[in-house]
Amino acid sequence: MLPFRFIHAADLHLDSPFAGMSGLTDRVRKHLQQSTFIALDRMVQLAVREKVDFVVISGDVYDSSNTSLRAQLRFMEALEMLDREHIPVFIIHGNHDPLDSPRLAVTLPPLVHVFGPVPESVTVVRRRDGQEVSVITGMSYLTSKVKENISLRYNKKAGASELFHIGLLHANVDGNQEHETYAPCSKKDLNTAGYHYWALGHIHSRRTLQESPYIVYPGNIQGRNIRETGPKGCYLVDVDETGAVAMDFRELDTVRWFDMEVSIGDCRHPEDLRLNVERLLTDISESYTTGFSMVRIRITGRGSIHRELEDGFILEDLLIDLRRKVDNQAGTVGFAGCVWVESFCLSSGAEIQLETLLQEDSFIGELLRLAETELAGDIGSDSVIGHALRPLMDQPEIRLLLTGSTREEQREWLRRAMELTALLLLDDQEAGGASA
Known part of the structure; x- marks a missing residue:
């Protein structure tokens, strides 16, 4: 087996509307709406810089079946850039962007392959010498509601046992309760297929379900709400001569979500709470200096100021003031290191035994x-x-x-x-x- 390198990404959700968020200034909203495109650009730059042999994208390139023109054009730009660098891209479509979605009739770059509604296998060659290194099998959703176990339709390509086999699948493996159950299957089903690496999509949190064979969710490339906290990006995957896999997670996000707590236990006045909140925001800013942070702050603990917080006016005034400062800072020096408070969630209690x-x-x-x-x-x-x-x-x-x-x-x-x-x-x- 010959060594090679590839990128595994999924759930790009390009041009996500970031719906359901209130209180955003025009400047902040525009930055959020650009974030998925910036993550895509960073993925392309990573592929070029690391000289990968190919890129796989495991579904949900777009955010909805009603795909925006802007998202389609930006994705085509990314594919054309990879094609110019002689980097093939292999794509499946998922429940958010099924094949029956209305989209522009475009001619894809020569090195881009979009899998159809039935499983098919494609042999991939190494960039530097044209040697065959891998077989990629995948299928796209024809419609948004795929409820059958489509993994059972995947078969290992005959006569290619010396190559590394990758399966692209947009599915809910082992019934993850955080996401809808599309293409439900089990690790046992995937093991039976005999592949070396399952490049999964659909679950937005990064996780490796198994290592022999590898069954991997890279998560989405950009968090879009408070349920998608932490670093987001893709995997840079190296396969050596023995078929051993080494995965390196690479961050791509430019907006990062945090769900944090501030206790009122040591607060005797609302001013004490304000100072505690500002210390937390400083800590977040120092932990993520290169991007823009969105944080939900849960007010916890028991203290004498709880009753003052119950009417909501103190937290509302604090929220307005903190957001004003961030918007001014972003307009002056940019968004790097800025922290926007998405909301306060009052979960504290009064001082009662x-x-x-x-x-x-x-x-x-x-x-x-x-x-x-x-x-x-x-x-x-x-x-x-x-x-x-x-x-x-x-x-x-x-x-x-x-x-x-x-x-x-x-x-x-x-x-x-x-x-x-x-x-x-x-x-x-x-x-x-x-x-x-």
């Missing part, structure tokens, strides 16, 4: 124990909470909110309601004692 109250033989103790039981179970129609919410389900807006919420969101609502109820009852007790 819940554990002590839970043990009390009192009305408050009994009420809190009931709430703890509800927290531990499912908030179904037969639960105490379910019965309490039933009259509200007649209101369309509330019904939509409740049915669209996650279990974690429901738990957070119940936890905060539990604390607020305990505080109100304790205040009543104190007021009653004072009047007596």
Whole structure:
């Protein structure tokens, strides 16, 4: 077997709209919308700089079937540049950009191969000497809803046992709950095919499911929301004479997402919280000096300022001020090292001894124990909470909110309601004692 090198990328989602984000300035929104294109450019530069023999892209080149003209033109530019450098590109399309999507009728560069709706195999040669080194097998989604196990249709090419076999597949392996179940399959299914490396797409978090054979998700090349935190990019893969694989993750993103916590435990005044938040933002900026950071800050812990934060005005004013400073900084020196607060999430609590109250033989103790039981179970129609919410389900807006919420969101609502109820009852007790 001859040594060679390739790039494995997936889920480019070019021209992602970054929907659902509020409070963005025009400058920041424009930078976000350019980020997927910058990541693509960086991938091309990496391929040229590292002299790779080929590039594989495992689905979802575009963000939706209604592909923007800008995304198509920018992708064609990237393919043409790779073609000029004599770097072949092998592409499959996934659920976001199936083959039946309306797109420009263009002539692809000679070294670009897009796999069709049935599995096919292509033999790849090494750039420097034209020697055959690998067989790539792949298939694209014809439509966006591929629910069958298409991995069972992949077969190892006969008569090429001395070559390294790569399978391109856009699929949900072993039922990852974070993504929709398209082309569901198992590691056992992939092992049966006899390939050396499965170049997967669809799951946006980087992970290696197995090393013999390699079953790899590189993640997307650019994070697009708070669920896609951490560095994003692609794998630079080296295969040696024995067929051994060495993977090197390379960052491509220019915007990075963080989900962080700041505790109010040591805060006696809102100013203390502001200083803690600014220290966190400085730490993030120093950890990612070359790009733009987006952070959601979860306010946690228990402290005396929790009640002041409950009305939302303090956090709203702080958010506006922090964003103003970042927008001014970006307009002056650029986005590198800037940190934008995507939102504050209030998960803190008041200074009450819940554990002590839970043990009390009192009305408050009994009420809190009931709430703890509800927290531990499912908030179904037969639960105490379910019965309490039933009259509200007649209101369309509330019904939509409740049915669209996650279990974690429901738990957070119940936890905060539990604390607020305990505080109100304790205040009543104190007021009653004072009047007596």
